[in-house]
Amino acid sequence: MRRNSGRSSVWNFLRVTAVVFAASSLLLVASDNAPERVPSYVSWSQETLAAASAGDAFRGMLLAKRCDHCHGSEGFSATGSTPNLADMDELAIWKELEDFRSHKRISRAMEPIAESLSSRDVADVVAYYSKLPVYTDPQDNRNFPGSRPGPGHAAIASHLVAFGDGERGIPPCQSCHGPVAYRPGVPSLMTQNSEYVLSQLEAFANRSRANDINMPMRTISTLLTEDERHALAEYYGSGLGLQPGSSR
Numbered sequence: 244m245r246r247n248s249g250r251s252s253v254w255n256f257l258r259v260t261a262v263v264f265a266a267s268s269l270l271l272v273a274s275d276n277a278p279e280r281v282p283s284y285v286s287w288s289q290e291t292l293a294a295a296s297a298g299d300a301f302r303g304m305l306l307a308k309r310c311d312h313c314h315g316s317e318g319f320s321a322t323g324s325t326p327n328l329a330d331m332d333e334l335a336i337w338k339e340l341e342d343f344r345s346h347k348r349i350s351r352a353m354e355p356i357a358e359s360l361s362s363r364d365v366a367d368v369v370a371y372y373s374k375l376p377v378y379t380d381p382q383d384n385r386n387f388p389g390s391r392p393g394p395g396h397a398a399i400a401s402h403l404v405a406f407g408d409g410e411r412g413i414p415p416c417q418s419c420h421g422p423v424a425y426r427p428g429v430p431s432l433m434t435q436n437s438e439y440v441l442s443q444l445e446a447f448a449n450r451s452r453a454n455d456i457n458m459p460m461r462t463i464s465t466l467l468t469e470d471e472r473h474a475l476a477e478y479y480g481s482g483l484g485l486q487p488g489s490s491r
């Protein structure tokens with residue numbers, strides 16, 4: 244048998260290296276996308292719907308003492324970057340807590356807190372927060388409602404909320420987030436803080452939040468311009484969403 248010449252073994256070495264390099268970059272791409280392939284371990288079945296709505300609100304109220312410090316004793320937080328939980332849909336709160344527990348949604352503050360709750364605790368705090376009423380309380384140190392957007396931003400946002408933008412394939416926000424229609428597990432935005440709404444639109448757009456099943460929000464946020472994201476955050480954060488159709 245003829246021995247390989249020095250030249251062909253260099254060639255073979257290069258070929259093998261190229262194959263290994265290509266295979267490993269494919270693997271890297273795959274692992275990069277790994278969190279996006281399974282956005283959440285939650286799926287809406289009879290079982291999960293029942294689990295999310297089986298809580299004991301009184302026990303939840305006692306557990307919520309651990310949450311008050313950040314989310315406010317009335318479910319309205321003092322800091323704009325922390326979400327308000329009062330009156331939020333129970334399936335939505337339940338899903339978010341489950342996603343923090345399974346690290347499908349990343350938050351340095353919330354992952355350890357959610358992990359410290361048992362399944363029963365989760366159902367109980369869900370029952371409590373979803374029943375907290377939305378009313379104004381001048382004594383409460385809350386961030387909501389923030390200041391009204393200027394007329395330009397109000398018009399941009401109210402149009403997207405009510406009609407979306409057919410040309411770009413953006414459905415109206417109110418067709419999933421209410422008040423026109425609610426999809427299971429979709430949080431209401433009507434009493435949400437502006438800073439938090441903006442941070443979540445940015446997180447979906449840059450994929451640091453990727454727990455939306457079928458990725459409606461990753462898609463929509465990417466289609467929105469930076470200016471539109473600001474306009475929408477100001478719109479919801481100022482309470483304009485409580486008066487559908489209003490842009491002033």
Ligand code: HEC
Nearest residue numbers: 309310312313324325326336339340350352353356368430
């Ligand atoms: C140290 C402050 C802190 C404490 C204590 C805390 N949270 Fe949070 N929570 C946050 C922050 C900040 C976020 C937003 C995370 C992000 O930016 O993604 C959040 C997000 C959430 C969300 C998601 C809401 C949404 O609109 O998607 C839920 C639900 C929640 N917290 C429930 C709780 C519950 C229940 C407790 C108590 C058992 C609790 N939190 C305690 C800071 C806190």
Ligand code: HEC
Nearest residue numbers: 403414415416419429430440443444454455456459460475
């Ligand atoms: C097709 C349905 C759909 C439409 C239309 C839609 N959303 Fe969403 N949105 C969702 C779902 C589902 C979630 C919850 C994702 C998850 O599971 O955490 C969500 C979550 C959000 C959140 C995070 C809320 C929170 O409490 O953490 C924001 C902010 C948001 N959407 C803003 C918007 C805005 C602004 C529009 C309009 C431009 C819009 N969405 C249109 C389905 C939709």
